[in-house]
Amino acid sequence: MSETAQKVAVVTGAARGIGAATALRLAADGFAVAVLDLDEKACAGTVAAVEEQGGRGLAVGVDVADAERVEAAVARVAAELGAPLVLVNNAGITRDDLLFKMDERDWDAVVGVHLRGAFLMSRAVQKHMTAAGWGRIVNLSSTAALGNRGQVNYSAAKAGLQGFTKTLAIELGKFGVTANAVAPGFIATDMTAKTAQRVGLSFDDFKARAAANIPVARVGEPADIAAAVSFFVREEAGFVSGQVLYVAGGPRA
Structure with missing residues (x-):
C-alpha cells in the first residue's frame, strides 16, 4: 500500500458494474477513489463500499460529454481528495441498431460518452499527472472494436479509444504517464x-x-476487468504503455 497510499484515482461510470468493481479494487490497492457517474446519488453505494473497507471515496455527478462539467468535476476531486493521478475512462452507454435503422442521435450519444468523454476527462486530468511526473490512464475498449453486428456506433467508439490510447501513450510518456486500454469480452x-x-x-x-x-x-465478471486495470496502474507497470489487453476468456470472444 505504501506506493499508492497518497494517490487519487478517478473512475467514470462507477455507480455500478465494471466501474464499481474497479473503484473497489483500486480502493483495496490503497488508492483514494473518486466515483464519477451521471447521477451523483447513484454513486453512494460504491462510495459506501469503499469506505466500509477502510478507503476514502468521493461521489461526483458529471456528464463526461460536457466539457465544463468535466472541468468542474476534476477540480472538485483535486480539492476534496487530492490531485488525481489515475484515470479510468469506463463511462459508457449502448444504443444498438443496424446501420440502416440507426438514428443520428444514437450515433452521437454513444460516440459522445465513450470517445468524447474519454478525451475530455483525459485532457482535464493530465495536467495533474504531468505536474507530478507520474500518471496512469486506462481506457475501457471492448472486443466490439473488432466489429459487432448491430453496434456500429459502439464498435466505432471502442475502436477509436484504442487509437486514442496509443496516441496518449506517445504524447504523455515523457512526463511519466502511461496509457493503456482494457478490452472486455462478455461481462x-x-x-x-x-x-x-x-x-x-x-x-x-x-x-x-x-x-x-x-x-x-x-x-466474465466485473472483477476480471478490475484486476486488469489494477495491473496497469501499478508502479511496476511503468514500462507498459500504449497496449490493448483483451480480457475475453480467449483470443476472440
Missing part, C-alpha cells in the same frame, strides 16, 4: 442483462450461450 453486468432482455432471452440463457463460445467456458 455479466446490467448492460448485458438489458441486451438479453432486448433479444428475448433470460439472462441465464444469454450467458450460457455466450459461455459456449468462450474458450474458458464462462462469461
Whole structure:
C-alpha cells in the first residue's frame, strides 16, 4: 500500500458494474477513489463500499460529454481528495441498431460518452499527472472494436479509444504517464442483462450461450476487468504503455 497510499484515482461510470468493481479494487490497492457517474446519488453505494473497507471515496455527478462539467468535476476531486493521478475512462452507454435503422442521435450519444468523454476527462486530468511526473490512464475498449453486428456506433467508439490510447501513450510518456486500454469480452453486468432482455432471452440463457463460445467456458465478471486495470496502474507497470489487453476468456470472444 505504501506506493499508492497518497494517490487519487478517478473512475467514470462507477455507480455500478465494471466501474464499481474497479473503484473497489483500486480502493483495496490503497488508492483514494473518486466515483464519477451521471447521477451523483447513484454513486453512494460504491462510495459506501469503499469506505466500509477502510478507503476514502468521493461521489461526483458529471456528464463526461460536457466539457465544463468535466472541468468542474476534476477540480472538485483535486480539492476534496487530492490531485488525481489515475484515470479510468469506463463511462459508457449502448444504443444498438443496424446501420440502416440507426438514428443520428444514437450515433452521437454513444460516440459522445465513450470517445468524447474519454478525451475530455483525459485532457482535464493530465495536467495533474504531468505536474507530478507520474500518471496512469486506462481506457475501457471492448472486443466490439473488432466489429459487432448491430453496434456500429459502439464498435466505432471502442475502436477509436484504442487509437486514442496509443496516441496518449506517445504524447504523455515523457512526463511519466502511461496509457493503456482494457478490452472486455462478455461481462455479466446490467448492460448485458438489458441486451438479453432486448433479444428475448433470460439472462441465464444469454450467458450460457455466450459461455459456449468462450474458450474458458464462462462469461466474465466485473472483477476480471478490475484486476486488469489494477495491473496497469501499478508502479511496476511503468514500462507498459500504449497496449490493448483483451480480457475475453480467449483470443476472440
